[in-house]
Amino acid sequence: MHISVKTGYAVRALSELALNASEKPISISKICEKQNLPIKYIEQLFRNLKRDGLVKSIHGSKGGYLLNRELNKISLKNIMKAVDDDFSHNFCYGTKEHIDYCKGFPCGFYELWDEIKDHMENYLDSIKLEQIISRL
Amino acid sequence: MHISVKTGYAVRALSELALNASEKPISISKICEKQNLPIKYIEQLFRNLKRDGLVKSIHGSKGGYLLNRELNKISLKNIMKAVDDDFSHNFCYGTKEHIDYCKGFPCGFYELWDEIKDHMENYLDSIKLEQIISRL
DNA sequence: AGATAACATAGTAAATTAGTATGAATTGGC
DNA sequence: GCCAATTCATACTAATTTACTATGTTATCT
Numbered sequence: 001m002h003i004s005v006k007t008g009y010a011v012r013a014l015s016e017l018a019l020n021a022s023e024k025p026i027s028i029s030k031i032c033e034k035q036n037l038p039i040k041y042i043e044q045l046f047r048n049l050k051r052d053g054l055v056k057s058i059h060g061s062k063g064g065y066l067l068n069r070e071l072n073k074i075s076l077k078n079i080m081k082a083v084d085d086d087f088s089h090n091f092c093y094g095t096k097e098h099i100d101y102c103k104g105f106p107c108g109f110y111e112l113w114d115e116i117k118d119h120m121e122n123y124l125d126s127i128k129l130e131q132i133i134s135r136l
Numbered sequence: 137m138h139i140s141v142k143t144g145y146a147v148r149a150l151s152e153l154a155l156n157a158s159e160k161p162i163s164i165s166k167i168c169e170k171q172n173l174p175i176k177y178i179e180q181l182f183r184n185l186k187r188d189g190l191v192k193s194i195h196g197s198k199g200g201y202l203l204n205r206e207l208n209k210i211s212l213k214n215i216m217k218a219v220d221d222d223f224s225h226n227f228c229y230g231t232k233e234h235i236d237y238c239k240g241f242p243c244g245f246y247e248l249w250d251e252i253k254d255h256m257e258n259y260l261d262s263i264k265l266e267q268i269i270s271r272l
Numbered sequence: 273a274g275a276t277a278a279c280a281t282a283g284t285a286a287a288t289t290a291g292t293a294t295g296a297a298t299t300g301g302c
Numbered sequence: 303g304c305c306a307a308t309t310c311a312t313a314c315t316a317a318t319t320t321a322c323t324a325t326g327t328t329a330t331c332t
Contacts (some may be wrong), residue, residue, distance in 0.1 A: 001139055001216060001223055001256065003249065006323070011245065027277060041322055046278070055159040060330020061276040076252075080137060084187065087137055113139070116212075116263070120137065123255060127248075136244040141290070163308065177291055182309065196299020197307040278327070288319070297310070302303100 010045050010083045011132065014074070017055070017067055018133050021093070024056070025064030045083050063074055064097035077121055080128075107111035137214070145173055145180050146219045147268065151204055153191070154269050161193070163199030181219050188218035207266035213257055215265075262264070 012035045017026055028046060032039045046065055049055045051133070056068040080087045152167045164182060168175045182201055185191045192204040204212070216223045 001143075001220065001260075002139060007137075008249075011248075015245075016284055019145065027156075029277085038322065040324080043278075044280095044322095050278095056277060058330085059328080061274095062331055063277045063329080072210070073156070084137065100292090104273095109144070109268075109269065112147075112263075112268055113144075114230075116139070116260075117314095118257060123259075124137075124252075127252070128219070132248055135247060145290095161308095165308085165319095173301080174291065179309075180291095180311095193309060194299085195309055197299080197305090198300055199298080199308045201309090273332100275330100275332085277328100277330075280326085281324100282326100283324075284322080285321085286322100289317085291315085291317100293312100293314075295311085295313105297308100299308080301305090302305085 004070065004084055006045065006083055007076075007080050009042060010049065010079050011076070012128060013037060013042055013045065014049070014054070014067070014079065017065060018071055018129055019136070021067060023066075025066050026061075027064035028116055030064070048082045048085075049079070052078065054082060071133070072128045074129040075125045076127040076132075077125035080124060118127050139268035140220055142181065142219055143212075146185065146215050146265050147212070149173060149178055149181065150185070150190070150215065150265060150267050151272065153201060154265055155272070157203060158221040161198075161201075163200035166200070174178070182246060184218045185215070187247050188214065190214055190218060203239055207269070208264045210265040211261045216260060223265075237269075 013031050016031045016035050020026055028043050029039055031037070032042050046055060050057055050065075050068075051067055054074055055065045057063065057065050078121070148171045149167050152171050153162055156162055164265050165175055168178055169247070180195070182191060186193055186201075186204075189204055190210055191201045193199065199243050
């Protein structure tokens with residue numbers, strides 16, 4: 001029950017993008033320089049963020065990334081879901097693959113785990129990038 | 137952001153204990169037989185649960201485990217904290233050891249992660265074993 | 273053409289997870 | 303007193319995950 005370093009990196013990188021928002025894209029190397037993050041790793045994360053529509057990219061020299069939504073339309077849930085690929089399955093399963101944790105699916109605890117999942121997702125969805133950067 | 141199989145096992149084992157509560161202790165092997173859980177693994181978990189005062193044990197033949205608190209005094213948070221040893225550190229750290237995720241501690245995001253941690257803990261603490269078994 | 277970017281894929285060391293293996297200490301019943 | 307059933311304790315392990323690095327290719331600006 002913890003948030004990954006990966007998610008933390010993504011939040012920092014996106015905050016950097018948000019704080020310096022303009023029409024001009026910002027490069028990964030610039031972001032990583034400011035926030036002291038591993039460039040190649042963050043590149044990967046941004047491809048996922050792009051896939052989920054949180055950012056858009058501009059190729060080539062003078063290229064980089066831009067936010068693709070308003071600050072109050074990007075939630076922590078969005079970020080985690082983009083970056084952490086197995087974010088929030090029904091906990092009944094434990095890991096990505098069903099390891100027969102509860103034989104006889106759905107077991108008596110299925111609803112419990114589902115409720116918890118929903119609560120967590122809703123909570124994380126209520127935390128927006130806007131609110132995150134407002135406190136920096 | 138997920139709940140471990142370990143926690144799931146602990147919940148199932150404790151529920152089994154709760155459903156068959158009496159003055160007589162129930163053995164790990166009985167619990168595991170009923171819930172189809174790995175005995176040696178559950179033994180380990182129960183030592184942690186005992187350490188945290190959630191259960192008490194009786195040695196020797198005819199021995200086993202008993203709940204040590206009322207059903208509404210055992211929360212999911214209690215269980216997770218007992219069983220999952222690095223449950224809920226400030227997310228700023230990522231893993232047990234500070235990997236210099238945020239140099240210049242506390243970084244600007246520290247409060248955010250702390251708030252999330254608190255919210256999660258409070259929520260998990262509001263889910264009691266009593267409520268869990270009432271739906272089985 | 274050359275520099276600077278994003279994009280893509282594969283590899284990798286360390287840690288974590290979900291166990292197993294082996295055995296010691298304790299107690300009840302015969 | 304012995305045996306079986308139990309908790310208690312520690313060490314090992316295979317598979318997975320995590321947080322990266324390496325090695326490129328492709329696209330765009332000057």
